[in-house]
Amino acid sequence: MIPSMLRPARRFALGLVALASLAAASVPAVAEPMLWAIKDKDSTIYLFGTVHVLKPEVQWRSAAINKAFAESGDLVMEIQQPENPADLQPLILKYGVDQAAPLSSKLDAETNTRLIAAAQSLGIPPQGVEPMRPWLAAITVSMAPLIKAGYDPKSGVEAVMSAEAKTAGKTVGALETAEQQLGFFAGLSPVQEVAMLKATLDEVDAGPKRIDAMVDGWAKGDTKVLDSLFIDEMKGDYPALYQLLIVSRNQDWARQLKTKLAGSGVSFVAVGAGHLTGPDSVQAELAKLGVKAVRVN
DSSP: OTTTTOOOOGGGTTTOTTTOOOOOSOOOSSOOOOEEEEEETTEEEEEEEEOSOBOTTOOOOOHHHHHHHHHOSEEEESSOOOSSGGGGHHHHHHHHBOSSSOGGGGSOHHHHHHHHHHHHHTTOOHHHHTTBOHHHHHHHHHHHHHHHTTOBGGGSHHHHHHHHHHHTTOEEEESSOHHHHHHHHHTSOHHHHHHHHHHHHHHHHHOTHHHHHHHHHHHHTOHHHHIIIIIIHHHHHOHHHHIIIIIHHHHHHHHHHHHHHTSOEEEEEEEEGGGGSSTTOHHHHHHHTTOOEEEOO
8 A cells, every 4th residue: 555555665765755654753843844936927836845654743844834735725746645545456466466476586595584584573474475576575574664663654744734635625636646656666677676675674674763864854854964865875876766766757747847837826746855855856857947946944
């Protein structure tokens, strides 16, 4: 399910908005997450960098965010939160399951042993991961510890704002479909998939400190921290994945936003914080199209 298990490995957590996961263990008393705006004579689009999974008690709303959201007539996210997560099961089976070749046959002995140990520690039997493609196994073992520790997809920014938008009668739209997002992972080469799984196992072993640092940087609106912890490492260590999950999608979203800006009214766009930081951010891609983004918060 996209709101829970279908999240990328921690190293890629900020890369996908609807499929990314960040946990929040330490958030400053006054949170000021990033908020940007693009404008023309008759329209404003707010760009908000989000975290998709949070503990229920985390307070992340600022006055600027509340004002921008209240002014907006619609909410646009990476994908729309499904009313019934079970509706995604056919897509999971299509893109994330390989009945013909068991997962263990795609891994070296050491990686397979580590995967089994990680899965069992989460209450998942070895046969539970065998039908999975490596990317889906990576997401599963990455998300499960966060859920077990009390981080709730229902408390994530998109889930909260989506519910509020519907209650307020705002239109809710999306930049991508669920099938598109799953297709990004399904389109990885076998080597890339296994690399993603190995990286995930490395970071599961390392514990939550890295995630805590990411969320602390997000809550403070500190782009330097996010650049360092996410963009720099992903771009340096996994350039193909960086191009696929960050650059190409930011370019597509920038084109969509420029088209939307040609209309009128006020909109609120919520995407993963990793898309609004770094040299290839959505704002940087908008600038290439002649659209200037100004930081509001």
